[in-house]
Amino acid sequence: MSSKIWLITGASRGFGRIWAEAALTRGDKVAATARTLADVADLTERFGDAVLPMVLDVTDPNQARHVVAQAHAHFGKLDVVLNNSGYTLVGMVEEASEADVHALFDTNYFGMLRVIQAALPLLRQQGSGHILGVSSGLGIVAMPLISFYCASKWAVEALHESLAQEVKGFGIKVTLLEPGAYATEFGSPKSLKIASGIDAYADLRKQISERLSSAECGDPQATAEAILKIVDAEDPPLRFAVGTSILPRARAAYADRLATWEAWEAVSNVAQGEPRKNTIASF
Helix, strand or coil: CCCCEEEEECCHHHHHHHHHHHHHHCCCCCEECCCHHHHHHHHHHHHHHHHEEEEEEEEEEEEHHHHHHHHHHCCCCCEEECCCCCEEEECCCCCCCCCHHHHHHHHHEEEEEEEEHHHHCCCHCCEEEEEECCCHHCCCCCCCCHHHHHHHHHHHHHHHHHHHHHHHHHCEEEEEEECCCCHHHHHCCHHHECCCCCCCHHHHHHHHHHHHHHCCCEEEEHHHHHHHHHHCCCCCCCEEEEECCCHHHHHHHHHHHHHHHHHHHHHHHHHHHHCCCCCCCCC
């Protein structure tokens, strides 16, 4: 199989670093981006010209366009565009400020969108490419305390589901990567912002924090082989559950949702009313 050319955002640490190293180790080429060049410059020492370290703050639209274009021009094409940049806002819905929520979505959702929109004309022109977006198991089943992070990932899920249908005819593939809990630096201060707490939620916050801190985590290094299999697949999945925890949670969540919809089906049917023609559909 011929080597692939990757663009990876958030390649300084965590999954982004692990997957960049895995690609480079097997002979692929990688445009590795981070907010600070020093955080990815060491890859050049290890992998030479196979890596192009670049500065990218995904909240900067002009920089996103420039970096994607530069990476494409440098290597001559892009086979894999992997959006990995993101962080978590910790706080109940009532606790977080609107400014903090805007900032979270500016990175987790709009940052991803900027990179995708910059890459799409290039991928359409070459008639190929694979866009991978790092979602989360929390993009399938939400939980309290990190509701805004969950919401950003639900938005990422919808974006990629629509995107896959829009670009299939251009030879472009789309995959959502949905990791469970892993022992990365994602829970470190570098990847967290904590909202000011309200006393009324203190007990619930303590319960959830204890549950999260005691959760069994996967080995992030073990994900590398799986991600390489995804990008090498002739027909990759739209959604890929990374780890063992996602599928059981999804089964339970969807069984519950179906049961609720079905329990209220008669009322839903009444809400349909009589069939009408020549009206604008409302979704």
